[in-house]
Amino acid sequence: MWPVLCAIMIQPVTVFPVALTCGSSKPCNLDFLNDTIRELNDILQHGIQYEEFKIHVTLKSIVCDAPARAMVKATKQYSGYYGCDKCTQKGVWYGRLTYQEIDNIVLRTNESFRDQIQEEHHCGVSPFTALPVDLIKSFPIDYMHQACLGVMRRLLLIWIKGKKETRITQRHVEEINKKLLEMQQFVPSNFARKPRSLLEIDRWKATEFRQFLLYTGKLVLKGSLRGDLYAHFMTLSVALCILVSPRLIQMHKGYAHQLLVYFVKRGRELYGNEFLVYNVHSMLHLAEDAGWFGSLDVCAAFPFENYLYKLKKMVRSGKNALSQVVKRIHELENDPGEMKPAKFKKIICTNKPDNTYILDDSSCCEAVALSHQRDDEGNQKILCRVYNRTESAFNDPCDSKIIGVYQINTAKSYMKFIKKSDLKTKAIMVHSRSGRHTKILAILHEF
Ligand SMILES: [Zn+2]
Numbered sequence: 001m002w003p004v005l006c007a008i009m010i011q012p013v014t015v016f017p018v019a020l021t022c023g024s025s026k027p028c029n030l031d032f033l034n035d036t037i038r039e040l041n042d043i044l045q046h047g048i049q050y051e052e053f054k055i056h057v058t059l060k061s062i063v064c065d066a067p068a069r070a071m072v073k074a075t076k077q078y079s080g081y082y083g084c085d086k087c088t089q090k091g092v093w094y095g096r097l098t099y100q101e102i103d104n105i106v107l108r109t110n111e112s113f114r115d116q117i118q119e120e121h122h123c124g125v126s127p128f129t130a131l132p133v134d135l136i137k138s139f140p141i142d143y144m145h146q147a148c149l150g151v152m153r154r155l156l157l158i159w160i161k162g163k164k165e166t167r168i169t170q171r172h173v174e175e176i177n178k179k180l181l182e183m184q185q186f187v188p189s190n191f192a193r194k195p196r197s198l199l200e201i202d203r204w205k206a207t208e209f210r211q212f213l214l215y216t217g218k219l220v221l222k223g224s225l226r227g228d229l230y231a232h233f234m235t236l237s238v239a240l241c242i243l244v245s246p247r248l249i250q251m252h253k254g255y256a257h258q259l260l261v262y263f264v265k266r267g268r269e270l271y272g273n274e275f276l277v278y279n280v281h282s283m284l285h286l287a288e289d290a291g292w293f294g295s296l297d298v299c300a301a302f303p304f305e306n307y308l309y310k311l312k313k314m315v316r317s318g319k320n321a322l323s324q325v326v327k328r329i330h331e332l333e334n335d336p337g338e339m340k341p342a343k344f345k346k347i348i349c350t351n352k353p354d355n356t357y358i359l360d361d362s363s364c365c366e367a368v369a370l371s372h373q374r375d376d377e378g379n380q381k382i383l384c385r386v387y388n389r390t391e392s393a394f395n396d397p398c399d400s401k402i403i404g405v406y407q408i409n410t411a412k413s414y415m416k417f418i419k420k421s422d423l424k425t426k427a428i429m430v431h432s433r434s435g436r437h438t439k440i441l442a443i444l445h446e447f
Contacts, residue, residue: 002026406439
C-alpha cells in the first residue's frame with residue numbers, strides 16, 4: 001500500500017490520507033501523485049474557504065524515507081553516485097556507496113535543483129516542481145528513518161555482529177541486555193514501548209531505537225562499550241537530544257552540528273571508510289534541517305508511521321484491500337474516536353515511573369500527592385519530594401546539564417508544595433543497582 005498522508009501541524013497533530021494506491025510492487029510511475037499535486041497547488045495559491053473564513057495554507061514539509069524521496073523527486077537513489085539530495089558530492093565505492101567529503105560540501109539549492117545544474121543527480125522532472133515550494137528545504141532528512149532506524153541501528157549491529165575490533169564481547173552484551181531489562185521499570189508510560197534486550201533487535205521498532213539513542217543508550221552502554229566507542233556514540237546522542245528539543249535547538253544548534261561533523265569524522269577513524277554510508281553522511285545535514293523546522297519532530301515520519309500501522313490493520317483479508325480500507329475510513333469518520341490523536345494529557349501522575357519532573361538547572365522532584373489547595377491565582381498545588389543540588393551526570397562531550405541529564409543524591413530531599421504549572425518538563429528517574437547513584441533524564445522529544 002502506497003498512501004499519501006497529510007498531517008495538519010497544529011497540536012495535537014492530525015494525520016489523514018489524501019490518496020491510496022495498492023499493488024504487489026512499488027508504483028511504476030508517479031501518476032498516483034497527480035491529483036494530490038493539483039489539489040495542493042490550488043490550496044497553496046488560493047487557501048481553503050470555510051464558511052466565511054479563508055484559511056491560508058502553507059506546505060511545511062514533504063516527509064519520506066530516502067528511497068521514496070528519491071522516487072518522488074525524480075532523482076538518483078541515495079545508493080547512487082550523486083544520490084545525496086542535500087549536497088552535490090559524488091559518492092565513493094567502499095563495498096557500498098559512501099560519502100567521504102565532510103568539510104568542503106557544496107549544498108544544493110532550490111534554484112540549482114530546478115535548473116538541474118548537476119544532471120547526474122536527476123532522473124526526470126519531479127511532479128513537485130509544479131508547486132511553489134523550496135524543493136530542497138521542503139524535503140527534510142527524516143530522523144526516524146535515517147538516525148533511528150539508520151545510524152543507531154547500524155551502530156548496534158556493528159557492536160554486536162560486526163568486525164572483531166569493534167565488537168562488544170558476549171559478556172558485555174549480556175550485561176547491556178540485563179541493564180536494558182532493568183530499565184523497564186524506570187521508563188514512563190508516555191513511551192509506547194519499554195526497553196527490550198538486544199536479542200530482539202531484529203524486531204525493535206523505530207521508537208525503540210529512538211529511546212536508546214536519546215535516553216537509555218547513555219546509561220546501559222557506559223562501562224560495557226569500549227571507552228572510545230562510547231565517547232563517539234555520546235556525540236551522536238547529545239547532538240540528537242539537542243535537535244529534538246524545540247528549546248535546546250534554539251540555543252545549541254551550532255554546537256549540535258559541530259558534534260555531528262565530529263561524529264562522522266571520528267566514525268571513519270573508528271569504523272573505517274565504509275562507515276560513511278548515506279545515512280551516516282546525512283547527519284551532516286541534520287542540524288540545518290532541524291533548525292529550519294524548529295526541531296526534528298516537526299519533520300519526522302513518526303506520526304505517519306503510526307497512521308500507516310492503523311491503515312494496515314484495517315485490511316482484514318487479502319482481497320480488495322483498498323476498498324476495505326476506504327470503507328473503514330468512512331466508518332471511522334462517523335465514529336472518529338479511534339483515528340483521532342490522543343488529547344494532550346496534562347494530568348499530573350503521582351505514581352512511579354510517571355511522576356518525575358525537572359524544576360530548573362539545580363533541582364528536580366517527584367510528584368507525591370495531589371492537593372485541593374490552590375494559590376491566589378488559582379493554580380493547583382502538588383505535594384512534591386524535591387531534590388536540590390543536582391550534579392552533572394557526565395562531562396563529555398559537554399556538561400550533561402545542558403541536555404537535562406543530572407545525578408542526584410536521593411538521601412537529601414525535602415517535601416514542598418509546587419504549582420502544577422511548574423511541573424512542565426517530564427523526566428526519567430533511574431536508580432542504580434546500589435541505589436546510591438540516581439540519574440534524572442529530561443524527556444526532550446515530542447510524543
Ligand atoms: Zn550530502
